[in-house]
């Protein structure tokens with residue numbers, strides 16, 4: 275077969291060894307990894323294993339065909355999700371996971387309007403301290419699934435008196451438009467044993483159970499409450515069905 279790639283036999287062998295295909299209802303997920311990823315976590319170097327995945331509409335057996343499409347696929351214009359794995363995730367008895375929704379303002383800029391950035395670092399630390407786990411970074415979840423540009427609009431409305439839920443509704447969105455199905459298929463590909471889930475959001479637990487996953491425990495993740503995000507956190511509890519067992523309740527779940 276003629277291909278466009280300049281891929282030599284050795285590169286192909288190396289890549290093929292690190293790609294797995296997960297068939298879905300809509301097509302397939304192509305999961306690439308593990309890739310060694312040393313991370314600076316609160317000043318310490320922690321080594322995670324990193325995987326990234328691509329949601330595809332076609333089920334392709336020949337990975338050369340996938341590689342052929344990459345250079346013209348404009349993937350930088352889309353979002354791809356990924357997962358940081360720590361320890362013996364496939365076999366370890368007691369693994370802890372976190373499904374983290376991307377937050378451009380919180381994770382990257384350290385915005386204090388929410389506390390996603392704080393939670394992201396905290397969950398990586400908890401996973402590393404625990405010894406076995408995975409942090410799923412869900413890139414199609416910006417602003418609870420409404421996208422960054424819409425989130426900017428929602429922030430403007432919030433500055434003018436609307437809470438998180440009402441602001442999203444004003445813009446024509448349901449309160450929470452996030453879908454966990456691809457992440458859960460990736461989780462199943464990486465581990466079949468039960469997991470402990472770090473969350474305060476019952477919707478996430480429901481999504482896990484619906485997907486047939488064994489959830490052994492729920493561990494709340496406390497947030498970083500400040501004057502800037504107090505109202506946002508209260509809205510989560512009062513209007514978005516977040517659990518409130520602790521004094522303080524996590525946010526960007």
Ligand SMILES: [Zn+2]
Pocket residue numbers: 377379380381388389390391526
């Ligand atoms: Zn956030």
